[in-house]
Amino acid sequence: MLSTMPPVGFGLWKIPKEDTANAVVEAIRAGYRHFDSAADYGNEAESGEGFARAITEGLVTREELWITSKLWNTFHSAEHVEEACRKTLADLQVDCLDLYLIHFPIALEYVPIEERYPPEWLFNPDAAEPEMRPAKVPLHQTWHAMEALVEKGLAGRIGVCNYNTGLIHDLMSYASVKPSHLQIESHPYLTQEKLIRCAKGYGIDVTAFSPLGAQSYFELGMADAGESLLGAAPVMVAAQAHGKTPAQVLLKWGVQRGTSIIPKTTKPERMRENLAIDDFELSAVEMAAISALNQDRRFNDPGVFAEAAFGRFHPIYD
Template sequence: MPRIGFGLWKIPRENTADCVVEAVKAGYRHFDSAADYGNEAQTGDGLAKAIADGLTTRNELWVTSKLWNTFHAPEHVEEACRKSLDDLKLDYLDLYLIHFPIALEYVPIEERYPPEWLFDPAAPNPAMKAAKIPLHETWAAMEALVDKGLVKQIGVCNYNSALIHDLMSYARIKPAMLQIEAHPYLSQERLIRLAGQYGVDVTAFSPLGAQSYFELDMAAEGESLLGAAPVMVAADAHGKTPAQVLLRWGLQRGTAIIPKTTKPERMRENLDVFDFELSQVEMAAIGALNLNRRFNDPGTFTEAAFNTFHPIYD
């Protein structure tokens, strides 16, 4: 899997296809998608155009998608996967991840897609509706997707250490990937170390930290890492931007990263991080910024946005 991927979260549908084509032109071959992003059909259009125009081939691409919470029941896992495949216009996925360790009641695709978080948005007091589905049953259905050739590898997102230990105790096919929020304000040292101990690779989402969350009112402007002193010092020393330093920090600690942008010049900038190396002192200084500040926290946003208190981290 290419170490730098193109994140598709929050890219407007009307811009997605063109963004994907521009990303391929910039050099991206790894695309990180999900049913819940609501733009997989447009992502598929962009990938198909890039292939038709001779910019890349399917074999050169790495495409990740994710199983949404409402499809955790074993009888719905393949249905969800096939919907993503149809939308993405692909015969197989390189990687399919459980998006959250949160099982919600099933919402039929023909009724509402993507189903999002609320069980019935039209209810007088709309809320999430939990489903009694053990994670081991969902994982067994994920393994069946590998057996059928629909996906090459499987993994999980947003799992904590206890869930990783549990998963490794029953998995017939071990997870290939753990995708988690990770940046200097949330360094996740122990969780990344544990994944490595089990031989599981790690992808860091939101590698720039707060930038993805300003527009959602989930982070304050003052929480930007781009102005943090150790980041700015390293940027000046290497002739790079603060964003490039943050991405390089993520790569050097052994994680893959999936930054998101809609601007072609930023796409190229985010890939241009392989011609310099941060020193051990610079890595340590940036790592010392850790505040255990999680921006993407269901324990916060589910209550605020979906009238349901549903934490998954202590």
């Protein structure tokens, strides 16, 4: 297995099932070795088909891949954590994950795998009045069950997603196996500098999802077209100066500030474009100008989408 996470990964969120296996193979052909998956994405079996095909065709070995997945909210109880991990391993056709993350600091009532998978957010989607049903599971219990996965060789490393500074301080007070990674939304409209500094102070590496900002959220109705970072003046100026696309500048900003990034695309030409950011460096002035775009604009916020989609106000950020 790889000793470190490649800085530019391939995000598997929102890739249709029918396109996923081919997308994985094409991404591997393009040079990606870091893949970011999750049970909730609903395409892990198809991702596994892609990994298996690429390995069979000799494009890559399992040891050359970094595969991340995530524990869904309905499996937070200690007795269900290993069950969820083993389902992911079977779907991805691997024996061990490089990294397994707690997807959200949100515990929901358990839904058996044979009943509905992935369980998503609603406990009873077919009911007359569907509800998102929280479970009384302390995060420390979930974390200790995650630690057992490392001891059993099911995950090489464990970490968390969508945690704030308070939860990180708390986690570090009881963790026997320290979190290796924190995954958060971060882009120039949401720089999260205090959170990133806090994590790195504990020796926790940070991965930024949605590194291009609003692009992933237009189709979901969670962002307006006018919120695109691709047309932001400092981004466009840097792109022109370096002969790069605005997307490449945004991705370089993410990597240059010390985070890993996981852009997503199904287009082979975009896959190659997103990887081609090693041949230029943003100046300190360019980095500062892009960072100054910060608006603390969060696109992926359970405090907004849970109420709108699932009828329950459930914020995790202040």
